[in-house]
Amino acid sequence: MIRNLKLQHLRYFVAVYEERSITAASQRVHATQSGVSMQLRDFEGFLGLRLFDRTSTGVFPTKAGEQIYQRAHRVLRDIDEFTVDVATHADQLYGTVRAGIMPTFAKSILAPTLIKFMEKNPFVDVNIIEGYSETLTGKVARGDLDFAVVPGGELPVGIRSQHVDTDIEILVHKRRQSGPSTDPVQLAVSPPLNLILPGPGNARRAKIDRYLSNICSSKHSILELDSMMATFDLLDKGDYASILPGCLCLPSIEDPRMVLSPLLEPLLQVDYLLIESSSKATPPVVSAFANALCDEIRKWCSFGRDTYLNT
Incomplete structure (x- = not known):
């Protein structure tokens, strides 16, 4: 019955x-x-x-x-x-937020978001997990996270998404000669490079592989590395280059040792998606933190487009 x-x-x-x-x-x-x-x-x-x-x-x-x-x-x-x-409490947000973020955001976007949000909402507990798209998507699907922000890509059944903003992919390497750090580099005609790229579990990887296969004339050597700290360490100490999201690179734009060059002709971009379980409602406290994080992402993406493309 x-x-x-x-x-x-x-x-x-x-x-x-x-x-x-x-x-x-x-x-x-x-x-x-x-x-x-x-x-x-x-x-x-x-x-x-x-x-x-x-x-x-x-x-x-x-x-x-x-x-x-x-x-x-x-x-x-x-x-x-x-x-x-x-x-829902009418006067004050309370509860717990469990959010997943990419390493892209851990360096530049997370701290200002947390500072402003926690000052405004002192009774909210925020739990942050850093990881790549495959890991974060799985945790959202299993209910271990309330939401995550990941690069655009194929999503499993039971996940809903909304577009946050579009970022620019940047070729990063240690400076070898003087010149403006944001001068565009045409990767399509670049000599062979030792490229550090994320593993296949990262949603950005497939798009980067297509770019290298369809656009580039040189055969680049690939080192797969799913660690942003190790990637930056190798960029600093070895003869390596990497393709990284613009938001991650902005704090290093004034570093005279590094060259940051947007990939142009054609432009390589990455979309950021906010993902949640499609069978669960979003509590106000989660929605408030997600909005704060997405606002900060949009601010940095806009600043990056203005900075890298001189628009």
């Missing part, structure tokens, strides 16, 4: 649908595989419908499962929004 349904049935069903795996879904909802399987069977029994086809490679929704997912997704979000409405 429908009256015997529990919210747990809906949450487990949505987790299995989005993960396409009972094992992954059980990890996401912090339950055992047998418990998730039992709740799923109960749910199908209550409805009198088969919601998934089980195979050796995973579980796949039936047509009935596709339709029920749309309903269950809306129900869970409505319940989340109801909970948020009840918990």
Whole structure:
């Protein structure tokens, strides 16, 4: 009977649908595989419908499962929004924000955002995790983070996104001769370079690879490194170059030892996306911090475009 349904049935069903795996879904909802399987069977029994086809490679929704997912997704979000409405305090924000940021923002954008936000909202706890897009997207999908800001790319089922701003990719290397640090360099005709690039789990990598493959005449050597601190250390101490987002590079623009050159002809850019779980409502405290962070990102992106492109 429908009256015997529990919210747990809906949450487990949505987790299995989005993960396409009972094992992954059980990890996401912090339950055992047998418990998730039992709740799923109960749910199908209550409805009198088969919601998934089980195979050796995973579980796949039936047509009935596709339709029920749309309903269950809306129900869970409505319940989340109801909970948020009840918990909202009119005078002062309170609660906890769990946000994920790229290393791009840790150096230049995070500190001013936190200082201004915490001065205005002293009763809010903010937990920040730094990571690359693949890691942060997974944490948002599992509910470990309220939101994250990542480079534009393919997103899994269950994630909604909104565009924040567009940044310019910059070729960075140690200065070898005098000259303006923002003079454009045509990477397309550059001699071979020792390039430090992020690994394939970074959403920026595919776009950079296409640029190097389709535009550049030279065969560059690639060192994969998913550490911004180590990248800057190598740029300072070795014969390396890197392609980095403009926001990350702006604090170094006055460094006389470094050359920062926007990639032009054609221009290489990176879009920043705010990602959240599509089945959860956004609490006011989370929305407030996300807005503050995105405002700071937009300010730096605008400053970067003016600085690098002299517009």
